[in-house]
Amino acid sequence: AQKVTQAQTEISVVEKEDVTLDCVYETRDTTYYLFWYKQPPSGELVFLIRRNSFDEQNEISGRYSWNFQKSTSSFNFTITASQVVDSAVYFCALSEADTGNQFYFGTGTSLTVIP
């Protein structure tokens, strides 16, 4: 079974619109970590954020914000006032304390911001 599900395969928005990328995860561990990565066309995955399972506080970094809800096993990512440079594939990932060497990645959401 897929441990990380990103149901949105592709999203297109017009510049300056807000967009939310969904991530749903599955784990039985009480201690786990969630991540978001950005993969621009150059190919390199860029680390954006890490959250641990004990910290449900939402986080904001500039135009980026993350909403972690354990009740729905979701870790959604919102970009406010999107820009063309935000166009990329975004990956959500899960790591469990018991199998810490394994990162479980979702299939990614391809975001296109239209100028």
Next chain:
Amino acid sequence: ETGVTQTPRHLVMGMTNKKSLKCEQHLGHNAMYWYKQSAKKPLELMFVYNFKEQTENNSVPSRFSPECPNSSHLFLHLHTLQPEDSALYLCASSLHLGGSYEQYFGPGTRLTVT
């Protein structure tokens, strides 16, 4: 150089060739990883090294052979590959093993097997 570098960036090889992918990290990390990224599929973890010792081999075919001479360098030796091995191969590193440590990725090698 900073971060994680990979060479070559693009590689085309025939099924009978032998080639190697190189990864170098300049972050002082102790753990290194090889991933395979195919279209429409999640990233697949292939190998994990911690302080030069291999700790994970996720049922990878023997035509892929990793080598980690030190904590900063990681190689993936390729021989007798199949067309379905065509993919983006990503190298990553983290300060230590364990899920709490984020991984930093290189730009990848785009491999095409003809």
